[in-house]
Amino acid sequence: MTIDVAKIRADFPILERRIGDAPLVYLDNAATSQKPKQVIDALTDYYTRYNANVHRGVHTMSVEATEAFEAARAKVAKFIGARQPESVIWTRNISEAINLVAYSWGDANVHAGDEIVITAMEHHSGIVPWQQLALRSGATLRIIPRTGNGRLDMDAARKIINSKTKIVTAVQMSSVLGSVNDVKTLGKLAHENGALILVDGAQSAPHMPVDVEDLDCDFFGLSAHKMLGPTGIGVLWGRPELLKAMPPWMFGGDMILEVSYEKASWNELPYKFEAGTPNIADAIATGVAVDYLSALGMENVRAHEIEITGYALKRLTELERVEVLGPTDNADRGGIISFNHADVHPHDLGTALDRMGIAIRTGHHCAMPLVRSYDVVAAARASFYIYNTTAEVDALVEGIKQVERYFQK
Amino acid sequence: MTIDVAKIRADFPILERRIGDAPLVYLDNAATSQKPKQVIDALTDYYTRYNANVHRGVHTMSVEATEAFEAARAKVAKFIGARQPESVIWTRNISEAINLVAYSWGDANVHAGDEIVITAMEHHSGIVPWQQLALRSGATLRIIPRTGNGRLDMDAARKIINSKTKIVTAVQMSSVLGSVNDVKTLGKLAHENGALILVDGAQSAPHMPVDVEDLDCDFFGLSAHKMLGPTGIGVLWGRPELLKAMPPWMFGGDMILEVSYEKASWNELPYKFEAGTPNIADAIATGVAVDYLSALGMENVRAHEIEITGYALKRLTELERVEVLGPTDNADRGGIISFNHADVHPHDLGTALDRMGIAIRTGHHCAMPLVRSYDVVAAARASFYIYNTTAEVDALVEGIKQVERYFQK
Amino acid sequence: MMGGTSGLEQLDEMYESIILDHYRNPRHTDPLDHADVDVEAQNPFCGDEIHIQLTLDDDGKVQEISVSGRGCAISQSSASLLSEMLEGKDVEQAMEQITLMRRMLRNDNMTEEELDQLGDLVALEGVKRFPVRIKCALLSWTALEDALQERKGK
């Protein structure tokens, strides 16, 4: 069984949008996804019916808001296979989730002489927090390289991860190449060496089934806005025993048990890591986004994307002047395709396609070292989601051909 | 001129809500405010018409989203009298804003032997980040006490702020007592001693005109959810030259200029402090909240609240068994009234009033040391906003009387 | 007038007269000089405080009891009811009562027998319809449970 794209499209009001005269062809899903009306309605419902600050409130709306807020946490926990809802911490986005680990766990556990291992496919948010932790602590940052065909070099990983390694961090799906990495094996390597693994699920959680218990990872992060949810909310999941041992990072209301001027004691999980009034509405809407995806079935979401990616790879590789960065075979690969045109700079291509209603992303995709490793400073990127069709892939390919002709004039 | 409350109420769909059989009387505004339909509609409009990731995007929706996002920043800047929009940094809430300063500015500038001055009226979010900075740095935390009638002891402040002081932080309006503090004078004292001042505007920005240039403060924080805006977004304003000199705190996409594995350089203000995809929708909606308040005129908002607070103080102090914490004269005072009943514990009072549709807050209001200084562990708190009426104050007072009788049974 | 009156009647479900009686006249409030079990607890969200002291005889039976604190009608009456419950019980039996109490407030299916076993404590059953107040009702019970479990652990 796969998903009913026409039915799904009807749930996304923005897909009615026209850019100039042209219907919107939204292929920038790796940057952020669109939202179904169910998610948008959840926000309206919250603000028109039971908006109130959570926890501590005795009045009805506060109780309702608290229940919905915590129910959303439980939904996310289930969605990623986490057994304890309290191991799910709300953050602003995955960037904050990674910073939380790098500061709270990192500053307490990483010291001079230790090694931090990242991959060549990390997003800036998965590079710089660790690089800065390395600078703060005197640890060394080591990089698992990519192979020529855009895969992680697992042989190199076996050498790079060693007894000095304290933590390994890896994207489960590359936001540039679309490669799906074997983070389970990386986790095994980390654990064999007494290290932890943080899995960056920014691009995987929206597009494929994720089970943190099966992956046997220690931390997992995601951003709701890339998976049908609102902007401004993300998640850090961590093994409860790790989270319990970690010092809090941000201080303020809600994360506190008791305060005097001399000292404070910390609330239990997950609140210890959630300072101040949380993003209540967006957390609740994230629960609805997760409901939407769960109802489709993440296996089916994945199947649809394999299909559309296969078609897109076939059509794009037919274009002589186009070169795809990363894997062109459709195995272990998600719906993200970065490419360059020999004659048209990605920036010009992006502007031109936009005039045809086709939204792609261009630039370094917040992964400068990876993009530069292909000896370019920028690339065009098309990325797909549940509402995209092969007809939209055709529009992209025809668009590229027209732009090609335009720049030959 | 004052404001037209009936017209305002029509803008707030939630005010139609009933709790059981009773119409909602929402008096928990210090915890979070309700949202006008204009703000809720801004969210829907964004998600149904131009949702896209900001900055770096060449396609139309990304340009539209970026423009709206930055326009919202400029609106907030204007609202608080800040000259440069880039001095306004989006955070999750004011708690995060204070943490940002305590970590980024604090860790770089506060050392053993230095002193950090806070007031007896700070919220936990204004206590614990500084307390922990003091613990990290070896600095001393000093407290400006309150007077018997719930005002800051400015004579004491003159002694406590001295040449060892590095920073002073003060709520402009107490979230428990409603007192409006003379933060301008505190700022002068700080500056005379070579220290900085951070003003906690969580309760002032929603309720009275604020001008950071006139206050001559160095940092100012607010939470949008307390001023008609959505949850999940707040603001740190800082003097640009200070912000420029401060190291970034969170690392990730958007806050970076250039990255190699060895090092990274930082983007300009305000992006240096905004890691990862920002809370785009809620920032835009915050701009609309600020538009709404600006259209009313903050002078008029303040006038309405002085009126309703005066009425509430009069009626509550008529109740023999009720004792108000903090100033009972209505000068330099906002619409927040904490009180205790001699025979009914605040928690029981809160539950009972809720059955009558009246939402108040009970507990320590995230200000344990302040509440304890009144020799109680909890208090009831009613707090007003633009949509509250004197009829609602009457409902509260009648409600308290009924509860009184109930607990005498 | 706003804020209808009808609402207050629903309160009877929670504030049974026996509860209000225990709130106004809490039992076993005199502090003990020496105690085998001595535990303090706080509900950080509402500031409620409870202090429980017990002496046990050689068979692990509760001898002397002191329970005091400050806070809302629910937390304080529940603590007072707990103090009565403890009379003549041994640690095992006390633990059993704690489990039953929890289940009652969680709205687990309870048998007639089990409700019987709770005795006066059934007065607290109505709290389950006020979810935020369940923590108040359980404050002293959780504290005692932790203390007894810790004792057992030794």
Added chain:
Amino acid sequence: MMGGTSGLEQLDEMYESIILDHYRNPRHTDPLDHADVDVEAQNPFCGDEIHIQLTLDDDGKVQEISVSGRGCAISQSSASLLSEMLEGKDVEQAMEQITLMRRMLRNDNMTEEELDQLGDLVALEGVKRFPVRIKCALLSWTALEDALQERKGK
């Protein structure tokens, strides 16, 4: 079929033939061994790179020019146009042109005279209708401005 074709015609506003010509055949690309002004610039958002080198004679007039880089049609053609603009200008005059260029892209009211003064550079005017691309057009100009200002400061 999706993605109508009509849209591409609007591109003519930005990609004037003179722009495409400069993109394909950039002027003054040979690097200089020695330079009085030497500045590199990057647009971090799209990765565009520009390298400008100048020698100046004793009167502060531009003598030799080298402008090279990689990036999109707008940033590269604009840099090439800048190199032509510099021919025979002194620092003052170059600064003036930079100001005019900025104003044109900001959509300031420009007089006929001012537009005349911009010469071929007017080809870049259409960029103002593509706000995200303005940074591309200004990349080399801002870099040169900074470098000249710094020189003046010394």
